[in-house]
Amino acid sequence: MIGDRGLSDYSVEATGLTKYFGAFKAVDNVSLEVPTGSIYGVLGPNGAGKTTTLRMMLGIIDPDAGSSRLFGDQRPQAVRHRIGYLPEERGLYPGMKAREAIAFMGALRGLDWREGRRRAATFMTELGLERVIDEKIRKMSKGMAQMVQLIGSIVHAPDLIVLDEPFSGLDPVNQERLELLVKRERDRGATILFSTHVMAHAERLCDRIAIIARSQRRFEGTVDEARALLPMQVRYTPRDSRDAAGIAAILPATAERHGDAWHFAIEDADVEPLLSRITASGHGVTGLSITRPALHDAFVHIVRQVDAGFAADATCDAVQEALA
Ligand SMILES: Nc1ncnc2c1ncn2[C@@H]1O[C@H](COP(=O)(O)OP(=O)(O)OP(=O)(O)O)[C@@H](O)[C@H]1O
Numbered sequence: 209m210i211g212d213r214g215l216s217d218y219s220v221e222a223t224g225l226t227k228y229f230g231a232f233k234a235v236d237n238v239s240l241e242v243p244t245g246s247i248y249g250v251l252g253p254n255g256a257g258k259t260t261t262l263r264m265m266l267g268i269i270d271p272d273a274g275s276s277r278l279f280g281d282q283r284p285q286a287v288r289h290r291i292g293y294l295p296e297e298r299g300l301y302p303g304m305k306a307r308e309a310i311a312f313m314g315a316l317r318g319l320d321w322r323e324g325r326r327r328a329a330t331f332m333t334e335l336g337l338e339r340v341i342d343e344k345i346r347k348m349s350k351g352m353a354q355m356v357q358l359i360g361s362i363v364h365a366p367d368l369i370v371l372d373e374p375f376s377g378l379d380p381v382n383q384e385r386l387e388l389l390v391k392r393e394r395d396r397g398a399t400i401l402f403s404t405h406v407m408a409h410a411e412r413l414c415d416r417i418a419i420i421a422r423s424q425r426r427f428e429g430t431v432d433e434a435r436a437l438l439p440m441q442v443r444y445t446p447r448d449s450r451d452a453a454g455i456a457a458i459l460p461a462t463a464e465r466h467g468d469a470w471h472f473a474i475e476d477a478d479v480e481p482l483l484s485r486i487t488a489s490g491h492g493v494t495g496l497s498i499t500r501p502a503l504h505d506a507f508v509h510i511v512r513q514v515d516a517g518f519a520a521d522a523t524c525d526a527v528q529e530a531l532a
Contacts, residue, residue: 219244219368219399224274225264227257234260236423237274242401242416247394249410250403252420253511258403259296259372261420265401266293266370278368289318292366292398294374298354302346306332306356309345313360324363331359335385351378358386362393369393371402375409387413407504419507421514431503438501438509439473442482446470447492458485469495 220242227235235257242248252258263269265276267284278287300309310331311324319327332341337355345353354377362369371390375383390400390413404410410417411431419427419434427434446455449468456463456470459482463472474482479498486493 217244218242220248220265220276220278220401222261222265222274222276225261225271225276226273227260227264227269228272233423235264235271235420238418238420238423238425239274240265240418240425240428242399244399245394245397246415247390247400247413248402249414249417250401250420251405251407251410251417251507252403253405256420257423258420262370262372262401262403266291287368289364290367292317292362292364292369294358294361294371296372298350298357298377300345300353300357300360303344305342305344306337306348307341309356310360310363313357314363317364317366319364327363328359331363331389335359335389337385351382354378355382355385358389362389362398365396365398367398369398369400369402371400373404374402375404375406383409407502407507411503417503419510421511422518424514426510426514427506434503434506434510435500436476437506439475440479441497441499441501442470442472442474443495443497444470444472444486445493445495446486447494451491454489455491458482458489458491474498 218241222240225235225238238261250258264271278284307325307328310328311321314324315321332338416430418425445468460472463470
């Protein structure tokens with residue numbers, strides 16, 4: 209199937225997706241393009257509109273405006289068998305054993321039952337889950353059942369894998385298993401789209417990300433591009449801290465002293481001039497770290513800006529109402 213993807217370089221192309229629940233606009237004009245063969249993260253705080261966006265993309269719910277195409281211009285229903293989907297709501301038949309549950313999910317997407325059982329065993333063994341392969345779902349922990357559902361959603365080797373908050377509810381060991389699974393599926397040639405509000409997974413896995421906050425897309429690009437939205441963080445410890453005024457004079461005005469160290473933010477272009485000033489000043493160096501903020505920091509920065517805009521709008525509205 210991978211070979212006949214069609215002409216588009218994008219497995220998902222969503223344009224202007226908009227959804228109202230009553231008067232509330234849960235998704236507002238969101239566009240996303242997911243390059244074929246990539247791992248793509250849809251990030252956002254709780255209630256941002258991630259699940260609703262994914263559901264519209266997959267044709268599970270209809271948008272009030274906008275459209276989405278999967279594998280070129282085909283309708284989602286026509287390409288069902290090429291998609292693997294882990295919905296936000298988890299659930300398997302409690303009376304089934306893991307192996308059967310996986311084979312059953314595969315069969316729903318057209319996979320031969322016996323082949324499904326064989327692949328179930330392979331997946332579970334490769335992920336170190338072989339001891340629960342013949343365990344009934346009802347006897348499993350929630351996290352383990354979620355792993356089984358995950359495997360079931362990809363057992364038919366889909367070209368596009370859509371996972372809604374796949375990491376939530378998993379312990380660190382299973383989170384690592386899932387990261388491994390995602391990378392393996394990408395290496396197989398699949399495109400993976402997943403939503404999360406845990407930045408560490410996105411940072412390690414994603415080729416591209418979109419950040420959705422308050423119903424709108426607020427950022428789209430690579431993880432590095434998101435991190436570059438914030439200045440570098442510098443921690444500098446001079447050899448001798450006694451001349452505090454002299455040291456402060458070579459650092460940005462925003463530098464704060466913490467014991468013997470100075471902390472401050474700096475733009476990329478100012479790094480080399482700073483190093484020259486430190487060298488020329490003779491204050492020396494016993495510690496110097498210059499680090500890019502993590503994706504987590506960029507995410508919080510973007511979401512806070514959006515929230516601040518909303519708070520300002522609400523204040524304006526309240527003032528206008530009071531004056532009216
Ligand atoms: N069927 C529905 N009826 C009414 N409101 C809904 C419905 N589905 C979602 N919403 C609301 O739309 C908003 C977006 O929900 P959505 O589930 O898409 O967010 P999310 O980003 O996936 O959140 P989370 O990370 O908490 O799962 C939320 O305010 C939610 O309460």
